[in-house]
Each structure stands twice: as structure tokens, then as C-alpha cells.
Amino acid sequence: MLVKRLAEFRGYIDANTARIPNYGERRRCGEAVSSATAESAVNQVVSKRMVKKQQMRWSPRGAHLLLQVCTRILNGDLTADFAR
Template identity: 60%
Template sequence: MLESQGILPRQHITFLCDGGDTVRELGAFLHPRSEHILDWFHVAMRIEQLLQTVRGCQGSEKENLLKGIERVKWFLWHGNVIRADETLYDLVEEVDGVLEQDRQAGRPPSVVLKKLDRALGEFATYVDNNAGAIVNYGERYRCGERIATGFVESAVNQVISRRFVKKQQMRWTPRGAHLLLQVRTQVLNDELRASFERWYPGFGAWDQVPLAA
């Protein structure tokens, strides 16, 4: 695919990914002289999930937790992984402290705080694992450089369309799904007719046949 787009072996290329281990390894395998950037779309999506969880809290700690997560977002936007890490672990300690206070007071632990505690720990691990791929997104954005793959997500949704969603009530084999996606991609790129003409040289000849009077 890279060769078909004119990418040369020594040419610099940037990969944006969601931070999964296998995806990071794939980029390095495909192109050794590549730069890897954690997709801001996925970072922001995870942060929004944290904010949504905190909004479900009822205690006095809610406002401070919201501000803390917003600080984490600001630090990551500017590529400051160290400060983002410190703030995340401070938030984890704060949540753990509230849960411990509830335990000592004999109160049942907050389900929301337990969920938040786990989510903050997972996000901190996610940031640590992708620290080398976190850049100054604000600077890149101001320079007109790509920081997210939202346009790719949109294209994927367009290709998959309703064929693969549950309400279609259809089951697909891996081969069938693979072939259908190839066809849909060529239709969207307006390339399907050219492919048929290449496979079947006589295809479309009837278009030139004059109609009988």
C-alpha cells in the first residue's frame, strides 16, 4: 500500500495510531524510518469518558476531580507527559483516599468512584505505554500538521455502512467481509467499473452498441 502511494523506502513518514501495542509495532515493521504519534482523537475520547464518569459523582470531591482531569488534558495537549502523569497519579491517590474514608466510616464504597479509580489507573498506564508517541499537539495543530485521524474513522464508517451493524441482522465470514469491503471501497472511489473492464475486456462494450430503430 505504501509503495502504491509513491512512498520510498528512505522517505520520512508519520503514523498516527490509537496506541495499541500491535499497531505501534506494525508501523515500525512497515517503515523503519517512520515517526509514531498517538492519535489525539483517541486521547480526547478517553479523557471525555473520564469526565463523564466524574460527572456522575455526588461528593464534594467532584469539582476537584473535574479540574484535575482537565489539567491532564491540557498537559497532554502540550506534550507534557511528566506533568500529566503526576496529575493522574495525584487523582488516583485522591480517589483512593475518599474510598478509604468511606471504608473506615463503615459506608458502602461509591460505585462511581470505584469505576473512576480503575479508569484513571488504566489511562495512566495507557499514557505511560505511549509516552514516546505523545507530541506537542497544540504546536502541530498551529503549524497545520495532522494530529488526529477522525477523517479515517469517518471513512471507515462510510465503507462499513449498515452492512456490518447489528440491525442489519447479517452474519459474515472473514472472506465474505473482506470481499465486500473491497467492492464498497472501489464503489466509493469510483473505480469498480475500471476494475471490471480490466478483468473482462468486453465489459461495457454494449454501451457503444447503437439501439435498434
């Protein structure tokens, strides 16, 4: 089982090498090595939308469903859902 999982992991790494950042190289070039800025911005937007004072706010269920749709779009799975 471990050998199978390691082979799957190796396949994933090989298939996604171009999208996996080399943090050592980025640091040497003075580039950002953290997603903290982006994560903070997302947290601010989501927090603002979840507040009751907001005219157009998200419910926890609505936010969860929206996240599922966005994930399926990014994974390229949403088109297949509508083809059924």
C-alpha cells in the first residue's frame, strides 16, 4: 500500500512540477515565498460578507456551497456536472 501511495505521489509531483514553486530560488531572487498577503485579503472579504450588518451577506451554508462551485470550476469538473 505504501509503495502504491508513493508512486501516486511521485506521479502527482511529476505532473505538477511546473506549478510547484521553488521557494529557495524565489527567496534568493527576493520574491515572496508566502501566501499570507493573499490569504489575509481572502479572510477580510469573507469576514466582511459573513457579518450580519452587511446588506448582502453570506450564510455559512451559502459560503460553503459557493466554495464548492469555485473549486469545481478550478478543477475543470463543473462542465461535466452540467453534461449529465
